[in-house]
Amino acid sequence: MVDETAAMQERLMEIFGRLLATYGHRHWWPAETPFEVIVGAILTQNTAWSNVEKAIANLAAAGALAPAALAVLPLAELERLIQPSGYFRQKAQRLHLFNRMLMERHGGSLRSLFDAPLERVRERLLEQKGIGPETADSILLYAGHFPSFVVDAYTLRIFSRLGILAGAERYPEVRALFMNHLPPDPALFNEYHALIVEHAKIRCRKRQVRCGGCPLAALCPQRIGGI
DNA sequence: GTCCAGGGCCTAC
DNA sequence: GTAGGCCATGGA
Numbered sequence: 350m351v352d353e354t355a356a357m358q359e360r361l362m363e364i365f366g367r368l369l370a371t372y373g374h375r376h377w378w379p380a381e382t383p384f385e386v387i388v389g390a391i392l393t394q395n396t397a398w399s400n401v402e403k404a405i406a407n408l409a410a411a412g413a414l415a416p417a418a419l420a421v422l423p424l425a426e427l428e429r430l431i432q433p434s435g436y437f438r439q440k441a442q443r444l445h446l447f448n449r450m451l452m453e454r455h456g457g458s459l460r461s462l463f464d465a466p467l468e469r470v471r472e473r474l475l476e477q478k479g480i481g482p483e484t485a486d487s488i489l490l491y492a493g494h495f496p497s498f499v500v501d502a503y504t505l506r507i508f509s510r511l512g513i514l515a516g517a518e519r520y521p522e523v524r525a526l527f528m529n530h531l532p533p534d535p536a537l538f539n540e541y542h543a544l545i546v547e548h549a550k551i552r553c554r555k556r557q558v559r560c561g562g563c564p565l566a567a568l569c570p571q572r573i574g575g576i
Numbered sequence: 577g578t579c580c581a582g583g584g585c586c587t588a589c
Numbered sequence: 590g591t592a593g594g595c596c597a598t599g600g601a
Contacts, residue, residue, distance in 0.1 A: 439584085479585080481583060503582080555579085
C-alpha cells in the first residue's frame, strides 16, 4: 500500500514534469484580481475562453468587476454585458446570486469568504446555485490559493488513456487521486491543471487526437488515433 | 452544416 | 443514482 502510493506519486510527478518541460509555465489564472477569477470561473462553464474574454472586457469597461459595483448593476444589464459568453441568462443569475452572498454574508470581502479551512470554504461555495465542484475548486485554487485540485473532462480523458483511471470515476474520486498523491502545494496544483488543459487543447481533444510527438506517449499504453 | 468548448441544474425513470 | 435535456455564443 505504501509502495503503491509512492509509485503513484512518482507517476503523477513524472507526468507533470513532462508537461511542464513541453508547454512551460502557463501563468494561470489569466485575471487581474481574485474577484475577476471568480467571474471568469462562472462564465467559462462549458464555454470557450475566447468567448469569456469578450464578456470580461465588457464588464471591465462597465466598471462592474468588483463586488460593490456588480451589486448595483441591473440583471438585464448584466445579461447584456456577458452575452458573448453564452448561457447568459443562467450565468447572469449565478453571478448575481454569488455576489449577493458575498455582499450580505461577507461585506463584499473575499478575504472574509476565504477565512476558513479549505473544505469549509468549499462547502460554502457548493451551496451556491450554479457553482459545482469544478467551479468551486477553480475558485478555491486560483482565487483563494487553497491547495484544491481542479478536475475537468480533460483530466478524466487524459488519465484514462494513460491507464491511471478507468474512465468511469466521478469527480470526487479523481480529485482524491491527485490530492492524496501530491503535496498540498497551490502552485503545483495551479500549474498541473493549467498544463492538463494546454495538453488537451493541443493533443487530446475529444475527436482530434494527435499522438505523434506527444510528451506523454512513452507513458501511454494505448496510442489512440494511430500515432 | 456540424461539433465543441476551462459545467451544472432539473426532471424522469 | 443516473441518463438525458436544457442552457447560448462563436470559432474550427
